[in-house]
Amino acid sequence: MSKKLVLAFSGGLDTSFCVKYLKEEKGYDVYTAIANTGGFSDEELKAIEERALALGAVEHITLDVTNEYYEKCIRYMVFGNVLRNNTYPISVSSERAFQAIAIIEYAKEIGAQYIAHGSTGAGNDQIRFDLTFQVLAPEIEIITPTRDMLLTRQYEIDYLKKYGFEADFTKMEYSINQGLWGTSVGGKETLTTDKNLPEEAYPSQLEATEPKTIELGFEKGELVSLDGEFYENGPDVIRALEDVASKYAIGRDTHVGDTIIGIKGRVGFEAAAPLITIKAHHLLEKHTLTKWQSYWKEQLGNWYGMFLHEAMYQEPVMRNIEDFLESTQENVTGKVIVKLRPYNFELVGIESEHDLMNSGFGQYGETVEAWTADDVKGFTKILANSLKIYNKVNGNL
Amino acid sequence: MSKKLVLAFSGGLDTSFCVKYLKEEKGYDVYTAIANTGGFSDEELKAIEERALALGAVEHITLDVTNEYYEKCIRYMVFGNVLRNNTYPISVSSERAFQAIAIIEYAKEIGAQYIAHGSTGAGNDQIRFDLTFQVLAPEIEIITPTRDMLLTRQYEIDYLKKYGFEADFTKMEYSINQGLWGTSVGGKETLTTDKNLPEEAYPSQLEATEPKTIELGFEKGELVSLDGEFYENGPDVIRALEDVASKYAIGRDTHVGDTIIGIKGRVGFEAAAPLITIKAHHLLEKHTLTKWQSYWKEQLGNWYGMFLHEAMYQEPVMRNIEDFLESTQENVTGKVIVKLRPYNFELVGIESEHDLMNSGFGQYGETVEAWTADDVKGFTKILANSLKIYNKVNGNL
Amino acid sequence: MSKKLVLAFSGGLDTSFCVKYLKEEKGYDVYTAIANTGGFSDEELKAIEERALALGAVEHITLDVTNEYYEKCIRYMVFGNVLRNNTYPISVSSERAFQAIAIIEYAKEIGAQYIAHGSTGAGNDQIRFDLTFQVLAPEIEIITPTRDMLLTRQYEIDYLKKYGFEADFTKMEYSINQGLWGTSVGGKETLTTDKNLPEEAYPSQLEATEPKTIELGFEKGELVSLDGEFYENGPDVIRALEDVASKYAIGRDTHVGDTIIGIKGRVGFEAAAPLITIKAHHLLEKHTLTKWQSYWKEQLGNWYGMFLHEAMYQEPVMRNIEDFLESTQENVTGKVIVKLRPYNFELVGIESEHDLMNSGFGQYGETVEAWTADDVKGFTKILANSLKIYNKVNGNL
Amino acid sequence: MSKKLVLAFSGGLDTSFCVKYLKEEKGYDVYTAIANTGGFSDEELKAIEERALALGAVEHITLDVTNEYYEKCIRYMVFGNVLRNNTYPISVSSERAFQAIAIIEYAKEIGAQYIAHGSTGAGNDQIRFDLTFQVLAPEIEIITPTRDMLLTRQYEIDYLKKYGFEADFTKMEYSINQGLWGTSVGGKETLTTDKNLPEEAYPSQLEATEPKTIELGFEKGELVSLDGEFYENGPDVIRALEDVASKYAIGRDTHVGDTIIGIKGRVGFEAAAPLITIKAHHLLEKHTLTKWQSYWKEQLGNWYGMFLHEAMYQEPVMRNIEDFLESTQENVTGKVIVKLRPYNFELVGIESEHDLMNSGFGQYGETVEAWTADDVKGFTKILANSLKIYNKVNGNL
Incomplete structure (x- = not known):
C-alpha cells in the first residue's frame, strides 16, 4: 500500500535531503509542493521544480497564494500599522501561515496521509507549520526529519552525493529569506547582541543618493497608487514601491524579539515598501481618525501582529480583529507625500477630503x-x- | 486693599502686555514668575527678569525646577518609551505641568489671590495651566487677558508703546519653544497638511556628516553615561547627548495629533537626545525584559504619555503607573551602541549582564x-x- | 418672525414649567416631543400629550424609537455583556442618546431654530442631550431654563398655578425612571453612602417565592426565545422575561460610579431581564468562544459601556466596536437554563451545538x-x- | 548510590500508590512533603503524615505556607478584585503555585535529585507543578507515574493491597478540594454542560436563614476586621468571615473556563469569604478611587488572575503588576456594610474618610x-x- 507524503519544498539543502531520505530510507511517495506568496520569481520556481523532480519527487506543484496572502493578511497588517516590537513588519514570518495553509490543503486534496517540512527545532517556523497542519488536518501525520535527526550540513551533502546528487549547497554566510513583505537576513552578527549586519549582507544596495519625492494613494486604508499610477492588485503596487525605494537602502533594521518557544531572537531585515506603506498609512490615519479610533486600533493591531507572528493566525479572534480593523478604514482615503533619502525617508504630509484638520472649524x-x-x-x-x-x-x- | 497677582511670565509679547495691562488697567500688584525646566540659559533668564521689572512688575522670580522635572517626569517618559502617536517625545508640552506647579506654589507661598497666564484660547497650554492651577489652588482666581480679549499683536505693541515700552517684538516666522526634552517649531507649513518645515526653520542645523558611534549607559532604566563618562544628574547627560547628536540634525519630525480641545494639531519638533535615549532604552528593554513586561509597559507607557500631554499629570493613576514603570526597570542596565548619521541614527546593539539572549541556553x-x-x-x-x-x-x- | 422651539417633554414638573415659561416669558412657539424607547405605556403617552397641549404647546409629538434603540444599542450591550462598573446594565442612561437623536431629528425636520430640555446642572443627562444636539445640529441653539435659573420646585409650581395650571406635582420620595432596559430609582438613601434603598422604594415587589426554571434561547448572541416561545422583535422578549423575573425581585442593586462631570454618583436600579439576559449570554459565550475572543470582548465591551454612559454614542469608534462585537457572535447560539429564586438567580447550564466543551476531544x-x-x-x-x-x-x- | 526523591503527597489514592510504586519498583528513597496553604486542619495533616510513613516514606514533612500564600497572593487577588471569567475567585488553583514552590525548595534543601507529583494528564495542576519545579530547579528531574502510566483506580488499589496496604479509598462521588480561598467541587454534573451540582454536593449547607448585617474593615485594601474585631494576620479574618457566611450557603457557583491545555473545563466551587471580600473591596474602591484608577486596575487585575490561574506566577510581569496594585490601594481604607441572606448577599454601603462622594463638593x-x-x-x-x-x-x- 502506498504511503503518500507531501513535502513543503524550498529547494534548499534541508528539504533536498528530505526528498531523498524520505523516499529511499522510509519508502514514502514524496510529492513536493512550494507555496509562493510573492517571494519567488518564475525562474526560481522553475529551478525548484527541476530540482524536486531530479531528487525523485513523484510530482511537484507550485501553489500561487500571493493574492490570497495579500487579501487575507497584508491588507490587515497595513490597516493595523503592524510593526512587531515597534520595528519589524513581520516580513517573512507572516507568509508562513499562508504557505502552510496552501500546502496542507493540497495534501488533503490529493489524499496524502503524511506531510513533511524541513524546519529545525530552534525556530518559529516549525511551530507555524506544525500548528497550521494540525489544526487544519489533524488526521495527517507530520514528519520532520531535519528537526528529529539533528543532522549536520556535511552529513546531508554526503548523503545526497551518495545518491549521485551534487548541487551547489555552499553555505551562504547569511541566510536570506525573500518575500513580498520584506526580506530577512540572519547570520554572524545577528547571533551577537552588539553588532549589526554590514551593508553588504543586504540584498539591496544603496544606488540612489538624490532625494526623491513620491506620492502614495490610499483608498479605505489600502495602498492603491504610486505617483498617480493605479494598480489593480495589491502585490503589484507593493512591488512598484519596493523598486523605487530599495535603491535608497531604506527600511533596514534589526528585529530583537521573543520567539514562540520563549528564547530571544535577533534578525536583520530590509523592507522598504512595507515600512513606507505602514508609516504613510499611519500618518493618513492621524489626519482622518479620531483619537479613540487610533487608540483602539493600536491595541488590536498590536495583538494581531503578535498572534500572526506566533502562528495563531487560525485563532477565531483574528477574524474579529480583522473586522474591527476594516471597520475603521472607511475614511482612510487620500494621498501621502513621502521624501526618500539615503537610508531613510520623511513623511511630508497628506491630502485627503476626510482630513479632520481641514475642517474650517478652528486651527x-x-x-x-x-x-x-x-x-x-x-x-x-x-x-x-x-x-x-x-x-x-x-x-x- | 492690595490685589496680589502672580503672572507666569515668558518675556514674549503676550505676557509683556499682560504685566502692563493688569497693572495699569486693572490695578493688580503684578508679581512675575518664570519656571525654568531646563530650556532657558542664565542669560535668557536675566533678560526676562529685566524686562519684567521694566514693565512694572513688583517682583520677579525665577523658579528652577529642572531637576524636579527630570526626576518626576523625564525619567518615567524614558521608562515608558513615551512617544505620543508613536512619534513625538512630548517635548515642550510635558514641561508645562511642572512650570504650572512651580508657579501656583509660589503664588500660594506669597499669598496671591490671583494667578494669570498668557495662553490663547486655541491651544493645549491654556488647559495645562488652568487645570493645574485649579486643582492645586482652587481658591486662587485665574486671570487670562490674552485669551479673553482676543487682541491682535499690533494692538498689544501699540498699547505697550503708549506706556513707553518699545521692545523688539518682531513676529518670528516660526514660533519656537526650546526645552530640555526637545524644541517645538510651529508656523506656516505646520498650518498646512501637506508640507513640512524647511530645514532652516529648525534651530539646529546639520553640521556633521561623518558617521560617529556613541555609547549610552543605562542603570535601572535611566541614562547615566555617554561614551563612558558618567553624569551625576539626569539633565546633564541629556544636554551632553544633545550637543553631540544635534549636529547630525537627528530627531526632527512633525507631530500630528489630537489636542485636548478636540481639534487636530500639527507641530514640528527637533529632539535628538530624547529620540536617541528612548529608542536606545527600548532596545535595551527588548534584551532584558520578558515579552509580557514589554507588552504591559507599552499599554501603560502609552497612557502615561497621553495623560501627560492632556494636562492630567495630577490624576492619581499617574502615580500608580509610575510605580509600575519603575518596577519594570530593575534589570534594564547596560550599554547601547548607537551610530549617528546625518538626519538619522542606527541602533547597533547592546551589552548587558541582564541580556536574556546571552543565556547559553539555546540560540x-x-x-x-x-x-x-x-x-x-x-x-x-x-x-x-x-x-x-x-x-x-x-x-x- | 416666529421662533420655533422643540422641547424634550416628559410631563414632569420641570418640563411642564418650561412649556409655559418659554411660551409666555420668552415668546417661543413651543413644540413638545417625547421619544419613547420602550419605557412608556400608551396610556402614559396619551396623558403626557394632553398635558403638553393643556400647557400651551403648539403641537405635541410622540416618537417611537423602541426598535431603533433595541437594534442600535441593546443588542450590542448584550453582545458586550455590558455592566458598568461590573454592576449596572446602563439602564435608563443608554436610552437618552436615542431620545436625544429622535428629538433633534424632529427639530431639524420641522425647521426649529431652538431646542430645549429640562435637565438640571448636576447630572449626566444634560451632557447627553447637549452633546447629541450639538453634534447632530450645531446650527440649532440649545435652551435650558431649569439648568440656567436654578429654580426651586415651589417656584415652578407657583408659576404654573399663576397661569391656572394645577396638576399633581407632589414630589415623590424617590425619583423613578422606567425604561425598557431597567428602572433607576434615586432619592434619600442613594444620597448617603452607607444605606441602600428599602424594598418598598422599588416599583416591583417580591411576589413569587417558589423557584422556577426558565430557558432562554439565543441566536448569534441575541435573545430570541423564552421557554421555547420565539419573539419576532427584541423588545418583546425582553418584556416577557421581565414579566416573569420581576416577580422574584431579581436584578436590584446600587450603582456607584463616576459621572461625566467628575463627581461620584449613586443610584438604585432594578433590571431583572437585563441582568438575566447578560449573565445568561455571558455563560453561553464561555462555552462557545475561545479564551482570546472573551478577553478582547471584555476590553471592548467595557469601553462601549463607558462611552455609552458618557454621552459618546456618536464617537466613530463606537461603530467599529459594534462591528467587532457582532463579528464575535457568529457561534453564540444555544439555550441557557436559569433558575429564578427570590432576589437572585442561578445559571444552571447551557445547550449548544457550538459548545466547545462537548467536542469528544478530551475532558x-x-x-x-x-x-x-x-x-x-x-x-x-x-x-x-x-x-x-x-x-x-x-x-x- | 541513593536516589533521593521528594513526592508532593496529599494522602489520596494516586499519591499513596506513588509512594509504594516509586520505592518498590523504582528503588527511590521517597521523602513525602505536603505544603499547607490553609486548607488542612492539624488532624488532617497528622493523618496524612501517618499514612506516608506507613507506606514507606523515608521521612514526611509538613510545610506551612499559609502566611506566605496570603502575603504573596491573596492580598493581591483582593487588590485586583480577581474573579476569573468574572465568576471564580481562583480558589484552589492559586494555592498550587505556593505548594509547588515550598516543595521544590524543600527538595533543593535536602539535595534531592528527583521530584514527583501525582497529577493526571488532563488538568491544570500538572502544568502548575511541572512549570514551577522546572523554573526553580531545572536540575531536578520530574517524575509523574500517574500521568505516565494511565492507571485505573482499581489497579492502584490492588497494587497497594498486594503490599498489605488497605486504606479506605472509596471513590467519592465528588472530588472536593478545600483551601483557604475557597473549595472546589467536581464530578458528575460538572462533566455535563446543562446541570449544576446539587446542594448536597457542597461541603457547607444552608443553616442560617435570618438575614444578618456584618461590617468588614479594610486598611489600604486589606481586610483587617470583621464586625469591629481586628485580626493580626490575614488568614484569620478570612476564616472568621467564612465561618459566619458559609452558613448562608453564599458564594456557590460554577466556573466554566479555559484550561491551560486549551480545553474547556467546568467546576463547582463555594467561596463565601472570598466572594464577599472581593465584592466589598470593590465597592470601597468605587468610592475611593478615580475612574481611571479603576479602569487600569481592572485590566491588570484581570491579567494577574489569568496568569495566576495558568501557572505563570513566576513571570516577572507579575511582580510589576503587584507593585501597581499595591500603589493603588493607598486610600482604600474604610468599612463596608454587607447583609447576608440565604444563597446571596447585598452590599449595603460604605464608610470611609477617603470617600470621594462625601466631598461637600456637589452631589x-x-x-x-x-x-x-x-x-x-x-x-x-x-x-x-x-x-x-x-x-x-x-x-x-
Whole structure:
C-alpha cells in the first residue's frame, strides 16, 4: 500500500535531503509542493521544480497564494500599522501561515496521509507549520526529519552525493529569506547582541543618493497608487514601491524579539515598501481618525501582529480583529507625500477630503470662532472636578 | 486693599502686555514668575527678569525646577518609551505641568489671590495651566487677558508703546519653544497638511556628516553615561547627548495629533537626545525584559504619555503607573551602541549582564540542547488544542 | 418672525414649567416631543400629550424609537455583556442618546431654530442631550431654563398655578425612571453612602417565592426565545422575561460610579431581564468562544459601556466596536437554563451545538486520547523556557 | 548510590500508590512533603503524615505556607478584585503555585535529585507543578507515574493491597478540594454542560436563614476586621468571615473556563469569604478611587488572575503588576456594610474618610455651587468639538 507524503519544498539543502531520505530510507511517495506568496520569481520556481523532480519527487506543484496572502493578511497588517516590537513588519514570518495553509490543503486534496517540512527545532517556523497542519488536518501525520535527526550540513551533502546528487549547497554566510513583505537576513552578527549586519549582507544596495519625492494613494486604508499610477492588485503596487525605494537602502533594521518557544531572537531585515506603506498609512490615519479610533486600533493591531507572528493566525479572534480593523478604514482615503533619502525617508504630509484638520472649524493655536474663552474655562473647570475632589478629600492641598 | 497677582511670565509679547495691562488697567500688584525646566540659559533668564521689572512688575522670580522635572517626569517618559502617536517625545508640552506647579506654589507661598497666564484660547497650554492651577489652588482666581480679549499683536505693541515700552517684538516666522526634552517649531507649513518645515526653520542645523558611534549607559532604566563618562544628574547627560547628536540634525519630525480641545494639531519638533535615549532604552528593554513586561509597559507607557500631554499629570493613576514603570526597570542596565548619521541614527546593539539572549541556553535558529524536537512537538500539539476543538465543533474542516 | 422651539417633554414638573415659561416669558412657539424607547405605556403617552397641549404647546409629538434603540444599542450591550462598573446594565442612561437623536431629528425636520430640555446642572443627562444636539445640529441653539435659573420646585409650581395650571406635582420620595432596559430609582438613601434603598422604594415587589426554571434561547448572541416561545422583535422578549423575573425581585442593586462631570454618583436600579439576559449570554459565550475572543470582548465591551454612559454614542469608534462585537457572535447560539429564586438567580447550564466543551476531544481532569503525557511535558518545558532563562541570567536561583 | 526523591503527597489514592510504586519498583528513597496553604486542619495533616510513613516514606514533612500564600497572593487577588471569567475567585488553583514552590525548595534543601507529583494528564495542576519545579530547579528531574502510566483506580488499589496496604479509598462521588480561598467541587454534573451540582454536593449547607448585617474593615485594601474585631494576620479574618457566611450557603457557583491545555473545563466551587471580600473591596474602591484608577486596575487585575490561574506566577510581569496594585490601594481604607441572606448577599454601603462622594463638593443630580450651568455648557461644547468636526468633514449632517 502506498504511503503518500507531501513535502513543503524550498529547494534548499534541508528539504533536498528530505526528498531523498524520505523516499529511499522510509519508502514514502514524496510529492513536493512550494507555496509562493510573492517571494519567488518564475525562474526560481522553475529551478525548484527541476530540482524536486531530479531528487525523485513523484510530482511537484507550485501553489500561487500571493493574492490570497495579500487579501487575507497584508491588507490587515497595513490597516493595523503592524510593526512587531515597534520595528519589524513581520516580513517573512507572516507568509508562513499562508504557505502552510496552501500546502496542507493540497495534501488533503490529493489524499496524502503524511506531510513533511524541513524546519529545525530552534525556530518559529516549525511551530507555524506544525500548528497550521494540525489544526487544519489533524488526521495527517507530520514528519520532520531535519528537526528529529539533528543532522549536520556535511552529513546531508554526503548523503545526497551518495545518491549521485551534487548541487551547489555552499553555505551562504547569511541566510536570506525573500518575500513580498520584506526580506530577512540572519547570520554572524545577528547571533551577537552588539553588532549589526554590514551593508553588504543586504540584498539591496544603496544606488540612489538624490532625494526623491513620491506620492502614495490610499483608498479605505489600502495602498492603491504610486505617483498617480493605479494598480489593480495589491502585490503589484507593493512591488512598484519596493523598486523605487530599495535603491535608497531604506527600511533596514534589526528585529530583537521573543520567539514562540520563549528564547530571544535577533534578525536583520530590509523592507522598504512595507515600512513606507505602514508609516504613510499611519500618518493618513492621524489626519482622518479620531483619537479613540487610533487608540483602539493600536491595541488590536498590536495583538494581531503578535498572534500572526506566533502562528495563531487560525485563532477565531483574528477574524474579529480583522473586522474591527476594516471597520475603521472607511475614511482612510487620500494621498501621502513621502521624501526618500539615503537610508531613510520623511513623511511630508497628506491630502485627503476626510482630513479632520481641514475642517474650517478652528486651527490649533490660532484664533477661533467655534468656541469662546469661557467655553474652554468651563471645560477645564468640569474636567478638574474629579481631581479637585480627590485632593480635597485626601488632604493633599 | 492690595490685589496680589502672580503672572507666569515668558518675556514674549503676550505676557509683556499682560504685566502692563493688569497693572495699569486693572490695578493688580503684578508679581512675575518664570519656571525654568531646563530650556532657558542664565542669560535668557536675566533678560526676562529685566524686562519684567521694566514693565512694572513688583517682583520677579525665577523658579528652577529642572531637576524636579527630570526626576518626576523625564525619567518615567524614558521608562515608558513615551512617544505620543508613536512619534513625538512630548517635548515642550510635558514641561508645562511642572512650570504650572512651580508657579501656583509660589503664588500660594506669597499669598496671591490671583494667578494669570498668557495662553490663547486655541491651544493645549491654556488647559495645562488652568487645570493645574485649579486643582492645586482652587481658591486662587485665574486671570487670562490674552485669551479673553482676543487682541491682535499690533494692538498689544501699540498699547505697550503708549506706556513707553518699545521692545523688539518682531513676529518670528516660526514660533519656537526650546526645552530640555526637545524644541517645538510651529508656523506656516505646520498650518498646512501637506508640507513640512524647511530645514532652516529648525534651530539646529546639520553640521556633521561623518558617521560617529556613541555609547549610552543605562542603570535601572535611566541614562547615566555617554561614551563612558558618567553624569551625576539626569539633565546633564541629556544636554551632553544633545550637543553631540544635534549636529547630525537627528530627531526632527512633525507631530500630528489630537489636542485636548478636540481639534487636530500639527507641530514640528527637533529632539535628538530624547529620540536617541528612548529608542536606545527600548532596545535595551527588548534584551532584558520578558515579552509580557514589554507588552504591559507599552499599554501603560502609552497612557502615561497621553495623560501627560492632556494636562492630567495630577490624576492619581499617574502615580500608580509610575510605580509600575519603575518596577519594570530593575534589570534594564547596560550599554547601547548607537551610530549617528546625518538626519538619522542606527541602533547597533547592546551589552548587558541582564541580556536574556546571552543565556547559553539555546540560540534562535541554531541547534539546542535545552529541549528536544519532541518537546516542541508536544508544545505545538497542546497549543493547537483549542483551535482543533473549535474547528471540530464548528465544522470548518 | 416666529421662533420655533422643540422641547424634550416628559410631563414632569420641570418640563411642564418650561412649556409655559418659554411660551409666555420668552415668546417661543413651543413644540413638545417625547421619544419613547420602550419605557412608556400608551396610556402614559396619551396623558403626557394632553398635558403638553393643556400647557400651551403648539403641537405635541410622540416618537417611537423602541426598535431603533433595541437594534442600535441593546443588542450590542448584550453582545458586550455590558455592566458598568461590573454592576449596572446602563439602564435608563443608554436610552437618552436615542431620545436625544429622535428629538433633534424632529427639530431639524420641522425647521426649529431652538431646542430645549429640562435637565438640571448636576447630572449626566444634560451632557447627553447637549452633546447629541450639538453634534447632530450645531446650527440649532440649545435652551435650558431649569439648568440656567436654578429654580426651586415651589417656584415652578407657583408659576404654573399663576397661569391656572394645577396638576399633581407632589414630589415623590424617590425619583423613578422606567425604561425598557431597567428602572433607576434615586432619592434619600442613594444620597448617603452607607444605606441602600428599602424594598418598598422599588416599583416591583417580591411576589413569587417558589423557584422556577426558565430557558432562554439565543441566536448569534441575541435573545430570541423564552421557554421555547420565539419573539419576532427584541423588545418583546425582553418584556416577557421581565414579566416573569420581576416577580422574584431579581436584578436590584446600587450603582456607584463616576459621572461625566467628575463627581461620584449613586443610584438604585432594578433590571431583572437585563441582568438575566447578560449573565445568561455571558455563560453561553464561555462555552462557545475561545479564551482570546472573551478577553478582547471584555476590553471592548467595557469601553462601549463607558462611552455609552458618557454621552459618546456618536464617537466613530463606537461603530467599529459594534462591528467587532457582532463579528464575535457568529457561534453564540444555544439555550441557557436559569433558575429564578427570590432576589437572585442561578445559571444552571447551557445547550449548544457550538459548545466547545462537548467536542469528544478530551475532558477536563479525565483520561484523554487526544494527547499524551509526553506532549504535556514538552508543552510545559517550552512554556518554561523564558522563565528559566530569566532566572538563569538574573541569578535568582 | 541513593536516589533521593521528594513526592508532593496529599494522602489520596494516586499519591499513596506513588509512594509504594516509586520505592518498590523504582528503588527511590521517597521523602513525602505536603505544603499547607490553609486548607488542612492539624488532624488532617497528622493523618496524612501517618499514612506516608506507613507506606514507606523515608521521612514526611509538613510545610506551612499559609502566611506566605496570603502575603504573596491573596492580598493581591483582593487588590485586583480577581474573579476569573468574572465568576471564580481562583480558589484552589492559586494555592498550587505556593505548594509547588515550598516543595521544590524543600527538595533543593535536602539535595534531592528527583521530584514527583501525582497529577493526571488532563488538568491544570500538572502544568502548575511541572512549570514551577522546572523554573526553580531545572536540575531536578520530574517524575509523574500517574500521568505516565494511565492507571485505573482499581489497579492502584490492588497494587497497594498486594503490599498489605488497605486504606479506605472509596471513590467519592465528588472530588472536593478545600483551601483557604475557597473549595472546589467536581464530578458528575460538572462533566455535563446543562446541570449544576446539587446542594448536597457542597461541603457547607444552608443553616442560617435570618438575614444578618456584618461590617468588614479594610486598611489600604486589606481586610483587617470583621464586625469591629481586628485580626493580626490575614488568614484569620478570612476564616472568621467564612465561618459566619458559609452558613448562608453564599458564594456557590460554577466556573466554566479555559484550561491551560486549551480545553474547556467546568467546576463547582463555594467561596463565601472570598466572594464577599472581593465584592466589598470593590465597592470601597468605587468610592475611593478615580475612574481611571479603576479602569487600569481592572485590566491588570484581570491579567494577574489569568496568569495566576495558568501557572505563570513566576513571570516577572507579575511582580510589576503587584507593585501597581499595591500603589493603588493607598486610600482604600474604610468599612463596608454587607447583609447576608440565604444563597446571596447585598452590599449595603460604605464608610470611609477617603470617600470621594462625601466631598461637600456637589452631589449627583442635586443643585451645586462648585460650577455653573455655563461651565457645563462650555465643557460639553469643547467635548463635542471632535465629533462636530468629524461630522462636518465626513458629511454626515
